Amino acid sequence: MSTDVIEADRGTAVLPARIARFPFPFPADSYRYSTNVEPAANPVQTEAGTWGAGILDIDGLYLEELREREEVLNRDPSRAHVLPHMRFAVWDAIATLLPLLAKEHPESFSFTRHGNACTWRNMLQDLELEFTYGDDATLPKGPLRFLGSQIQDDIVLLDQREDALWLDAGVVTFAADWSLGFDVGMKFLEVHGPVPRVHEEQIVARAQQFLMRLQPGENYRRTNWTMTVDRRLDTSTETYPEWASDRSTVSADPALPERLHLRVEVQHLIRLPHSGAVLFLVRTHLLPLTDIAQVPAWRERLGRVLAELPEDMAEYKGINRYRRAASDWLLAG
Ligand code: HEM
Numbered sequence: 001m002s003t004d005v006i007e008a009d010r011g012t013a014v015l016p017a018r019i020a021r022f023p024f025p026f027p028a029d030s031y032r033y034s035t036n037v038e039p040a041a042n043p044v045q046t047e048a049g050t051w052g053a054g055i056l057d058i059d060g061l062y063l064e065e066l067r068e069r070e071e072v073l074n075r076d077p078s079r080a081h082v083l084p085h086m087r088f089a090v091w092d093a094i095a096t097l098l099p100l101l102a103k104e105h106p107e108s109f110s111f112t113r114h115g116n117a118c119t120w121r122n123m124l125q126d127l128e129l130e131f132t133y134g135d136d137a138t139l140p141k142g143p144l145r146f147l148g149s150q151i152q153d154d155i156v157l158l159d160q161r162e163d164a165l166w167l168d169a170g171v172v173t174f175a176a177d178w179s180l181g182f183d184v185g186m187k188f189l190e191v192h193g194p195v196p197r198v199h200e201e202q203i204v205a206r207a208q209q210f211l212m213r214l215q216p217g218e219n220y221r222r223t224n225w226t227m228t229v230d231r232r233l234d235t236s237t238e239t240y241p242e243w244a245s246d247r248s249t250v251s252a253d254p255a256l257p258e259r260l261h262l263r264v265e266v267q268h269l270i271r272l273p274h275s276g277a278v279l280f281l282v283r284t285h286l287l288p289l290t291d292i293a294q295v296p297a298w299r300e301r302l303g304r305v306l307a308e309l310p311e312d313m314a315e316y317k318g319i320n321r322y323r324r325a326a327s328d329w330l331l332a333g
Contacts, residue, residue, distance in 0.1 A: 020049030022287050023264050025223040029304040035206050040219040047297040054104040065152050072173040078181040079173050086169035089157045089277035090144045144171050153281040174284045176226050179237035196312045216273035226317045228263045251325035261286040293333050303330030
């Protein structure tokens with residue numbers, strides 16, 4: 001668990017942890033899609049601090065975000081799906097992620113297993129639970145919802161068959177403008193159907209080939225980004241009427257620098273050892289422009305990226321109506 005304030009890497013400035021640990025995603029002043037996949041669990045130094053030393057990132061928003069996931073799922077159970085043939089993959093994910101969570105954060109979690117008898121302790125939630133590996137009835141609300149109540153990441157599971165990957169299970173409450181309910185059962189290439197440029201440039205086909213060759217124990221990650229008005233995690237298609245109109249009005253709002261957030265997803269790609277499924281984790285970080293501007297190199301870089309981004313990419317990301325106002329503010333600072 002991070003403390004709220006940690007020393008910044010450089011200089012004497014002290015930056016809050018939310019800035020020092022933020023996965024700022026831009027290595028250059030312009031951004032294009034690429035097959036930006038790299039080995040996981042390697043720390044990345046940024047101008048403000050560091051991120052990415054581990055796979056499962058737990059921060060000061062842990063309880064708040066998991067409470068929000070629970071509320072979303074109670075309102076709309078369609079944010080979780082398990083096609084029947086994925087039951088075993090979900091248990092495989094449990095047997096992979098709970099020990100990893102305990103290993104990476106031993107002060108907050110512990111896991112023991114003897115045969116199929118498992119004991120899970122979550123000190124942050126004041127929870128101690130005994131369950132039987134493979135027996136759905138022993139975990140509250142079933143194994144996938146339980147797993148979704150323990151990590152901040154959204155969880156997707158892909159089955160590999162017929163020389164393709166299929167999005168066949170998941171619990172996704174913090175989607176950036178897509179819908180798990182709509183995508184479940186689709187192939188990897190179909191899931192990426194709406195994304196501009198990536199098909200002509202063979203980016204998604206090459207990513208799929210890479211993922212299909214992934215071996216158990218090889219863990220990879222990538223980042224993806226967009227922007228969100230206000231600190232809103234749930235921007236899935238299902239709640240579109242609640243958030244879409246803010247995208248038109250925010251550019252004229254004097255509170256734009258506080259309201260507009262850079263939204264970065266740290267996505268992990270993990271081959272599960274027993275089921276052979278690919279586990280795709282999406283951990284969403286939101287940081288307002290006012291915080292970005294506390295790091296001069298980030299302020300300038302994001303300003304330039306937003307100014308330069310081609311219109312088709314800006315439109316797909318849903319940022320085309322305010323990205324000029326955002327880059328003007330950043331570059332004027
Ligand atoms: C492995 C599991 C993956 C799943 C389940 C997944 C799923 C998705 C989904 C649902 C979207 C939103 C599409 C929409 O608008 O309807 C998306 C966007 C995207 N994905 Fe993936 N993805 C995965 C891996 C990857 C990988 C490895 C790449 C590597 C290049 C990639 C590249 C992209 C890009 C470039 C976008 C557009 C994002 C944006 O501009 O905001 N994805 N993905």
